[in-house]
Amino acid sequence: MTPKPSSKSPKSSKPSRKGAGRAPKGPGGKPALILLATTHRVAPGLLTWRAWETLRSAGRVLAGSGDHPLLPYVLDAGVQVEVTEPAAAELVDAARAERIVWLAAPDGDEPLMREIGRIAVGDPLDIEVLHGSYDLPGARLLDLVSVMDTLRRECPWDAEQTHASLVRYLLEESYEVAETIEEGDLGALREELGDVLMQVAFHSVVASERTDETAFTIDDVAAGIVDKLVRRHPHVFGEVTVGGADEVNANWEEIKAAERAARNGDEASVLDGVPMGQPALSLAAQLQRRAARAGAPADLAPAGDGIGERLFELVRRARDEGVDPEAELRAISRVFRDRVKTWEREGNAP
DSSP: OOOOOBOSOTTTOOOOEEOOSSOOOOGGGOOSEEEEEOOTTSOTTOOOHHHHHHHHHOSEEEESOTTOTTHHHHHHTTOOOEEOOOOHHHHHHHHHHSOEEEEOOTTOOHHHHHHHHHHHHHSOOOEEEEEOOBOOTTTHHHHHHHHHHHHHHHOHHHHTOOHHHHHHHHHHHHHHHHHHHHTTOHHHHHHHHHHHHHHHHHHHHHHHTOOSTTOOOHHHHHHHHHHHHHHTOHHHHSSOOOSSHHHHHHHHHHHHHHHHHHHHGGGOOTTTTOOTTSOHHHHHHHHHHHHHHTTOOGGGSOOSSSHHHHHHHHHHHHHHTTOOHHHHHHHHHHHHHHHHHHHIIIIIOO
C-alpha cells in the first residue's frame, strides 16, 4: 500500500486500488481515501489533470507537514489543506465520514501506509493510490547527481579524488563494459555501464568545484554532447537529405573536419583528437582509418622487418578485412586463457 513515487510512465503504470469486499465509499461512490503520491524528480506542482480534479473535489485535503513541497502550489490553486499528523486509525475514521485526500510525503509515508493497510484489512475501506506525477525518461540521473554531490562532501575518499586520480578507474570500467559485450554477458552490462556513468558524474562534480573558466557541471557535459549530436545529424534535425548510412558517414566526416578547422585553423589535421594513450593496436587502427579518409598514400606507413612494422601491417590487413585488430587479439587471448585453465585442471600445472 506504499504510494512510492512511480518510475513508470502513465501508459505503463495505472493507479493501484486496494480494499476488500464491498467496502464503504465516499460521497458519489468515489474512494473514501485517496493517497496522492508524487515523484520528487518532477518539479512540485506539475500534477496530472486527474490529480488536480481530485484535490478540488475532495471533502478534505490533509498533509503531514507544513514543509510538504506540494503545499504552496495546492494553496495557490485555492485548495484548502489541513496540516496534521493523524494516526493511521484517525485517518481511516475520517475517510469513512467523507472523501479524504492525503498528500503523501516524497518518501512515500511508508510506515503510515502500512498501518492503514493493516487496519483496512480488518475493516475494509476503499483506498486508491493516485500518482499525481510520473518520472520522465532519464529522471533517475537526477538521483545520481545528488548521490555524487553527497559523496563528494561526506566521504573522505571521494572528497580527495582528482581528475588525474580517477583516470584509471574510468579506463578499468570501460574495459569491463567491453568485456561483458565481447563475452555476451548482457545481464551484467547494465551494471558495468552504470559504473562508467558514475565516472562521468564524478569528474563533473570535481570540475564544478573550480572557480575559473575551466569549471563545468554535468549539465554542461550533457548540453555539449546534445549540441554535438544535433550538429552532426543534420539529416535528422535539419534539412539535409541522405540516401543511406554511407552518406551519413560522409556528412559526419565533413562536419568533423569543419569543426577541427574552426578550432585549429591552418594547423588542423585529420589526426587531431586521436588519443595517443590508447592501446597500441587500436591506436594504429584509428590512425590508419583517419589517414585513409584523408586520402593519405599507403607508402607513408613505415616499412621494415621489425616486429613493430609487421604489427602495423597486420593492423592494416585487419582494417582491409573489416575487423577490429584489438577485438581480434582479445578474442584469441580469451581462447588461450581458457585452454591454459583447462590444462591446469587436467593436472598439468606444477
